[in-house]
Amino acid sequence: MDGEIGTEELRERLDDEETRVVDIRPPRAYRRGHVPGSENVPLGQLVQDVERFDGDEDVVTLCPHGKSSVKAARLIAAYEGFEGDVVSYEPGLSEWDGPIEEGSAEAEADSAAEEGPESPF
Template sequence: MDGEIDGEELRSVLDDEAARVVDIRSPAAFARGHIPGSENVPLGRLVDEVEQFDGDDRVVTVCPKGKSSVQAARLIASYEGFEGRVESFAPGLQGWDGPIEERGADAGGADEGPDAPF
């Protein structure tokens, strides 16, 4: 892992499209609100999907409070196929003061429960 970044650096990364921003929360939490431009790879699936980061130059991991994202960044960095830079967003989503994007129920991933049978 190459360290942690703050909100100002993350905004710069997003503006320049200089990194892949990975939100490790559940799909339902991601749908309720996430940093625009980020993608959802829940921490529980990260071990099985870590190879998808092959060829990425820079990855920034995001979680609610900046703790689990450190673990995710370390996991990605330890993958022998990954040669880029990987960082954790230090303050976590609770410390993000930028825009939040939400996905409605029609966009998929919302945790609305099962469909009614009628």
């Protein structure tokens, strides 16, 4: 892992087409709102899908409070097929004050069918 970044650096990296921004929250949380241009690879699925990052030069991991994204960044950095730079967004999405993109109603309906009814808790 190559460290942690703050909000201004994340903003700059969002404008860079070479940067891959990975939101590691569960799909339902991602659909409720995410950083535009980010992709969802839940932390629990990351171990199985780490080869997705072969050939990437720059990856930023995101999570709610900047803790789990450090674990995700370390996992990606440890993968032998990854030779780029990977950083974690240190403040976490709870501190993100930039634009938020929401999932579509169609995606929400699809996920409800996949995940079952929403929990009353």
